[in-house]
Amino acid sequence: MRAAPSATIDEVAVVIIGGGIIGCSIAYHLAKRGITDVLVLDRNQLASGATARAAGLVCHARSDTSTIHMVKRTLAAIDEMEALLEEKIDFHPVGSVRAIFSEARLGELEKMEACLTAAGVEFSTITPAEAKRLCPWLELGDARRIVFVPADGYIDGAHLGSAYARAARKLGVRIRSGIEVTGLLTDGPRVTGVETNEGLIRANWVVDAAGVWGAVIASWLGWGLAAAPTRSHYWITAPDGSGTGHQPNIHLPDMRAYLRSEVGGLVIGLQEPKSLTYDPLALTADMADMPLIDEERDTELLVTQASELRKVIPKIDEWGFAHHIAGLSNYTPDGKFVIGRVPEIEGFLLAGGCCGSGVAASGGFGLTIAELIAGIEPSIDVTLYRPDRFGRVDPSSEAFRERCAAARSGKSRGRVDDVSRAA
Numbered sequence: 001m002r003a004a005p006s007a008t009i010d011e012v013a014v015v016i017i018g019g020g021i022i023g024c025s026i027a028y029h030l031a032k033r034g035i036t037d038v039l040v041l042d043r044n045q046l047a048s049g050a051t052a053r054a055a056g057l058v059c060h061a062r063s064d065t066s067t068i069h070m071v072k073r074t075l076a077a078i079d080e081m082e083a084l085l086e087e088k089i090d091f092h093p094v095g096s097v098r099a100i101f102s103e104a105r106l107g108e109l110e111k112m113e114a115c116l117t118a119a120g121v122e123f124s125t126i127t128p129a130e131a132k133r134l135c136p137w138l139e140l141g142d143a144r145r146i147v148f149v150p151a152d153g154y155i156d157g158a159h160l161g162s163a164y165a166r167a168a169r170k171l172g173v174r175i176r177s178g179i180e181v182t183g184l185l186t187d188g189p190r191v192t193g194v195e196t197n198e199g200l201i202r203a204n205w206v207v208d209a210a211g212v213w214g215a216v217i218a219s220w221l222g223w224g225l226a227a228a229p230t231r232s233h234y235w236i237t238a239p240d241g242s243g244t245g246h247q248p249n250i251h252l253p254d255m256r257a258y259l260r261s262e263v264g265g266l267v268i269g270l271q272e273p274k275s276l277t278y279d280p281l282a283l284t285a286d287m288a289d290m291p292l293i294d295e296e297r298d299t300e301l302l303v304t305q306a307s308e309l310r311k312v313i314p315k316i317d318e319w320g321f322a323h324h325i326a327g328l329s330n331y332t333p334d335g336k337f338v339i340g341r342v343p344e345i346e347g348f349l350l351a352g353g354c355c356g357s358g359v360a361a362s363g364g365f366g367l368t369i370a371e372l373i374a375g376i377e378p379s380i381d382v383t384l385y386r387p388d389r390f391g392r393v394d395p396s397s398e399a400f401r402e403r404c405a406a407a408r409s410g411k412s413r414g415r416v417d418d419v420s421r422a423a
């Protein structure tokens with residue numbers, strides 16, 4: 001075994017561990033605030049983890065207003081960065097249709113509607129015929145309520161991650177890939193930098209934005225990050241003209257499904273009744289090396305769920321499936337993010353527990369962490385994301401991961417009262 005190099009190779013105000021969409025958004029928002037002595041470190045390529053696998057839905061309907069404001073900041077950041085970079089960042093503002101069929105789901109939708117109103121996001125109730133005009137293969141005649149949210153849309157996660165990175169660089173931030181953080185430097189209760197495979201980097205602030213690997217970083221401080229790496233997956237149909245590009249995203253929570261356009265075909269996300277979780281302290285370093293797909297089991301799921309979907313998408317049997325994509329996203333027991341300080345530790349911030357919404361909420365993550373570092377009150381109320389709200393947890397334990405999987409399943413069933421909502 002080779003000892004880690006112990007010479008100091010750099011000294012900065014802020015080190016961000018992780019160059020996914022969250023780390024890059026934090027870097028951009030710090031730089032926008034004038035804090036440019038920032039170094040982002042990623043051991044792989046930028047935006048190559050969960051960010052590269054996201055379905056990219058940007059959805060405002062949530063069960064709390066904070067998360068809606070987090071999403072609104074993402075869209076505002078896209079506008080700002082288009083001006084800064086003088087390029088189009090490919091957000092598709094197609095809106096979304098959410099159809100509800102069960103009584104249980106209706107209460108959940110009413111709560112979301114109240115939050116949308118409170119957060120100033122427009123929505124309207126539409127008829128099955130109007131939904132069909134927006135999306136010709138959709139038959140929503142049996143729906144109890146259908147809501148259209150015009151501000152919703154979709155964006156490629158890696159593309160948005162790269163935009164944050166390029167905008168941050170343009171404002172003076174340094175970003176490095178191929179460098180691994182192997183430990184934290186501490187002085188009593190304060191984190192003072194990171195140890196890397198190249199040497200030590202001293203910093204006033206260290207931000208853990210390492211996605212599903214974030215628990216490893218937190219464990220170096222003896223802290224259990226309250227989130228479990230949980231599998232999400234979706235299929236992409238062969239292009240046959242079903243996805244027109246301007247068709248809205250479709251959310252069918254009763255059927256645990258979502259759909260959106262993708263180069264002439266469609267992305268179809270199906271959520272399994274019980275999500276698979278993984279030990280966060282035993283993950284390989286690159287998501288591309290993780291065996292996350294079990295074709296036999298997954299095809300069975302597709303066939304089972306297709307029989308339910310057939311009622312609203314009679315055409316589903318005509319679609320061919322060209323790709324199957326899976327990845328890990330960190331889910332918490334209550335479906336809310338993890339943002340803020342670890343108790344009794346200074347100079348260290350957690351930005352994780354994205355609960356399948358990290359692309360949509362990336363702007364809010366960046367804004368909040370930048371404000372915390374700048375020492376100002378966060379403009380979004382992030383108290384519901386406090387890292388210590390579950391007390392001390394062991395994120396590797398089966399019992400804890402079960403709680404996260406249950407929250408994930410509740411995400412589309414609506415049984416978890418305050419669960420956050422996305423794809």
Ligand SMILES: Cc1cc2nc3c(=O)[nH]c(=O)nc-3n(C[C@H](O)[C@H](O)[C@H](O)COP(=O)(O)OP(=O)(O)OC[C@H]3O[C@@H](n4cnc5c(N)ncnc54)[C@H](O)[C@@H]3O)c2cc1C
Nearest residue numbers: 018020049050051055056057181211327354357358359360
């Ligand atoms: C199948 C799927 C579909 C999804 N669909 C959506 C969607 O429709 N809408 C939505 O909003 N969200 C969606 N998500 C969730 C979204 O992808 C994530 O919330 C988001 O990408 C998390 O970003 P991140 O930056 O935290 O993590 P990542 O993108 O995983 O980035 C973390 C980075 O940290 C680096 N790292 C880790 N450890 C170290 C270390 N020790 N040293 C240096 N670098 C390190 C990694 O290399 C990695 O690049 C989906 C996720 C999946 C898996």
